[in-house]
Amino acid sequence: MSLPSARFAAALEKFDALNAEDPNQDTDAEGRVWPKELLYGQRMSAGLAQVAHGAPEPVQLAARCQHIRRWAIPRQDFPLDRAGYHRWRNTLKQYHAEVAGQVLAEAGYEEATITRVQALLQKKELAHDADVQLLEDVICLVFLEHYFLAFARQHPEEKVIDIVQKTWRKMTPQGHALALKLPLPAEAQALVAKALA
Secondary structure, three states: OOOHHHHHHHHHHHHHHHHHOOOOOOEEOOOOOHHHHHHHHHHHHHHHHHHHHOOOOHHHHHHHHOOOOOHHOHHHHOOHHHHHHHHHHHHHHHHHHHHHHHHHHOOOOOHHHHHHHHHHHHHOOOOOHOOOOOOHHHHHHHHHHHHHHHHHHHOOOHHHHHHHHHHHHHHOHHHHHHHHHHOOOOOHHHHHHHHHH
16 A cells, blocks of 8 residues: 555645634543544544545545534524525535635645545535545444434434434445444434334
């Protein structure tokens, strides 16, 4: 396996530095406290390495900056209905793509790679682009493994089941197989089983 390029290392370092500014905190499995989006970026990179070791460089870059500076555009700044949620998500995708583009340009990436990473972040051609689908599988797996149970405890069961079903529809058969092997707590496993029944 080839060593990562200097610009790849520089881009990851800058993504991490930006996400380290997150005022929100999260705790990892060992009980260590992290800036929330810094931990998410680390989990995305680790998840991608498990699912597709040696994934294309643009996918590795997009995985690490998937939520770059996400806290800068809070959910509560948009109407708290379905339309507001979709506006928030689309605004975030555009923002993540812009910030990532700036970082990648500063790191020395050419326009083609920058455009590719931005397309991945915006989930363009999800049903037809294998790299976008790979990224989506990793997003779903990271959610299920690290965030699902906390989410489930905050929402009614019917909403949780609906979310699992929607998540499942976004994933590939390989993603499904990996999801069913995740070491989920019994409570989370029961909810997934109910959603898939």
